[in-house]
Amino acid sequence: MTDKHIPDDTILYLNGVSVSFDGFKAINGLSLVLKEGELRAVIGPNGAGKSTMMDIITGKTRPDVGDVYFKGEIDLTQHDEADIANLGIGRKFQKPSVIETLTVWENLELALAGNRTPLQSLFFKLTKENHKQLTDMAAYINLDDQKETVAGDISHGQKQWLEIGMLLLQEPEVLLVDEPAAGMTDEETFKTADLLRDVAKSRSVIVVEHDMEFVKALDCKVTVLHEGSVLSEGTLDAVQNDEQVIEVYLGR
Numbered sequence: 001m002t003d004k005h006i007p008d009d010t011i012l013y014l015n016g017v018s019v020s021f022d023g024f025k026a027i028n029g030l031s032l033v034l035k036e037g038e039l040r041a042v043i044g045p046n047g048a049g050k051s052t053m054m055d056i057i058t059g060k061t062r063p064d065v066g067d068v069y070f071k072g073e074i075d076l077t078q079h080d081e082a083d084i085a086n087l088g089i090g091r092k093f094q095k096p097s098v099i100e101t102l103t104v105w106e107n108l109e110l111a112l113a114g115n116r117t118p119l120q121s122l123f124f125k126l127t128k129e130n131h132k133q134l135t136d137m138a139a140y141i142n143l144d145d146q147k148e149t150v151a152g153d154i155s156h157g158q159k160q161w162l163e164i165g166m167l168l169l170q171e172p173e174v175l176l177v178d179e180p181a182a183g184m185t186d187e188e189t190f191k192t193a194d195l196l197r198d199v200a201k202s203r204s205v206i207v208v209e210h211d212m213e214f215v216k217a218l219d220c221k222v223t224v225l226h227e228g229s230v231l232s233e234g235t236l237d238a239v240q241n242d243e244q245v246i247e248v249y250l251g252r
């Protein structure tokens with residue numbers, strides 16, 4: 001147990017986190033509390049520290065100082081990237097990393113096998129239950145009709161959904177999603193917002209995004225980062241009307 005007073009329903013707890021690169025403070029006293037089952041959008045101008053924050057949560061970057069706790073008692077600064085993924089924090093990078101020469105179904109199958117040890121996955125055979133799991137997931141991510149299509153032939157938006165589906169098969173408790181709507185059509189953007197809102201009914205989700213229409217569709221609490229710390233937090237309306245946020249975005 002930690003001596004920090006972290007509320008029971010907190011899944012991620014960042015407090016006073018800072019990290020410098022060559023003397024430049026990319027993250028500067030950052031504090032953020034994410035509740036179980038919460039969907040949170042993180043916005044902020046280029047260089048605000050959004051990716052670095054995700055890197056710290058997932059163990060890619062070690063903070064110089066500060067607390068980073070998962071589920072109240074797991075000190076994430078003491079774990080490496082592989083450990084943190086296994087603990088239940090999944091991350092989707094901006095660029096989809098599906099295997100383009102495999103079908104949608106095969107990509108999903110691979111993600112399911114990925115939950116096993118290398119030896120187990122070598123001999124992995126789909127059970128009836130696994131088959132249903134993959135069929136349900138394909139439908140859930142709007143790819144029911146594309147199951148047999150090679151991933152290289154589906155749209156950019158569909159690739160993003162496929163990757164979200166692959167991550168969900170690993171059943172993370174927290175899903176971190178980096179700019180999912182970039183390069184999507186309007187229809188795909190809104191479907192993605194629907195999907196992530198639904199995902200957040202059974203786990204916690206942080207979405208980093210620039211597209212304000214998408215953030216509006218997510219309909220959740222918004223955190224604005226600037227120069228490595230939280231500038232404002234609240235509803236999208238509240239942060240968009242915050243004088244400090246207006247100044248940072250519009251340079252007034």
Ligand SMILES: Nc1ncnc2c1ncn2[C@@H]1O[C@H](COP(=O)(O)OP(=O)(O)OP(=O)(O)O)[C@@H](O)[C@H]1O
Pocket residue numbers: 021022025026044045046047048049050051052053
């Ligand atoms: N490994 C690194 N070495 C040096 N500087 C870095 C490193 N990683 C990030 N930075 C710097 O830290 C700052 C924050 O970068 P970060 O990528 O986290 O911002 P961001 O909010 O994700 O920006 P964007 O919206 O452009 O992706 C930037 O000034 C960046 O140049």
